[in-house]
Amino acid sequence: MPQLIATDLDGTILFDRKVAPADLDAMRRWRAAGNLLVVDTGKSVFATRDTLEPVGLAFDYAVAFTGAVLADGDYRVLASRFLPDGLAHEIVMSLRGIDGLTVFATTLETDYVVEDTYHEVSPILQVFVPMEPEEMTEHRFIGVPMRVRDDDVRRRIVERLTERWGEAIEVVRNQEFLDVIPAGATKGAGLADLLARLTGSDGSRSGESIETWSFGDSWNDISMHTVADHPVALPWSPKEVVAACESTAGSMAELVESVLGPRRGRTTATTTAGEKRNR
Template structure:
């Protein structure tokens, strides 16, 4: 049997754009023992690479853009879904002038920022290029992440935009962010694409670790779902256990092998 450990990034193993030495060592040890490691994140492949490569972190597969894109260990795209033309620009047009909202748009290659009305850079999405609204029509976008610092505004924007584009895009919440991606794209659907595609025909035991609401669909696919101490109650409720870190989880699984 193949064991696959699937991890969220931000606030699970990535904190302030870095990964602890203990977690890095544990993930390397996990792969060295013949197990598979996958990431499952709302981040783009660009943002993931920016964090991981300087730290020397290697994984086997990546579910990025909240399930819209599957990549291999070399960041090569195995499958991808885009928003229909014009949808990303419509969302950005509605948000670029709103106080407390930072509007991004992501392509396969690059993360772009359309407007920053928070006057600070979030460590979750910290590396990007500027793009004026009028240039959006010349690009194909995977998603539109919004950082919304006001709880009430975040809720209203989620309802307004998903109602306008019902059946076209979905919205996933992660901390202060709303990630608008193609309809049906979730961390769970991306994980199923991995299991039904590159890993098809193999008997796979799936472990997932993730802290937030957008991890619920990922956890639903797992044989063993694991939360973090700071996870919301809705996430903890669907997980079989809680651990303090990735390193703690890997130690727990591998010590169980020796028992």
């Protein structure tokens, strides 16, 4: 039976825009064994490529922008969903004047920053192009990511957006970010759509079932964990994420070894979750 790992990036395998050599080696080993590697991320395709190409991480598919975009391993877009025309601009204008907030707007090609009160760059989203809100009418947007550090401000923003546009959008949290995306677009929905492609009449693996593992640390990964056969959280994930999973693993290398077994001639030492998190 084919096997597939769907992994989050930031806070799961990607830390300060770097992937640990052991994790990189494990993912290469996974694919070399004939298995599929899927990155399931809140990042845009543009940001995913900007982050992963420099570290040399190859994959088979990307479920990008929290399920709104599906791309292949060469970053070619296979499917995409957009916010209704004009809605991204309305959302951005509704957020103006809120202190402690950086607002982005994402097309298929580019991440734009349209409002910034922090005046600093987050390691999660580092490359973007400035855009004035009035320029937004010239583009189609997939989503509106925003960086919000304060929990109370974040909660009020979620309430405001869902009350006004709840039928047209999803608002999901990833660490200190909120992502506003088209209704029905989640990491889990994106993974489910990919699995349907792979096992359906148009899929390259038509007629085969695929055993799936999910690996992710944050709230926006819960929908992905719900779809997978074997959901796996990080030991330090929020309690809601751990509760949605059947197990935890301290690293991608640990997860791959638990599925494929250790390399021949290699012994492993037991490491606590806290040691893994801090190393």
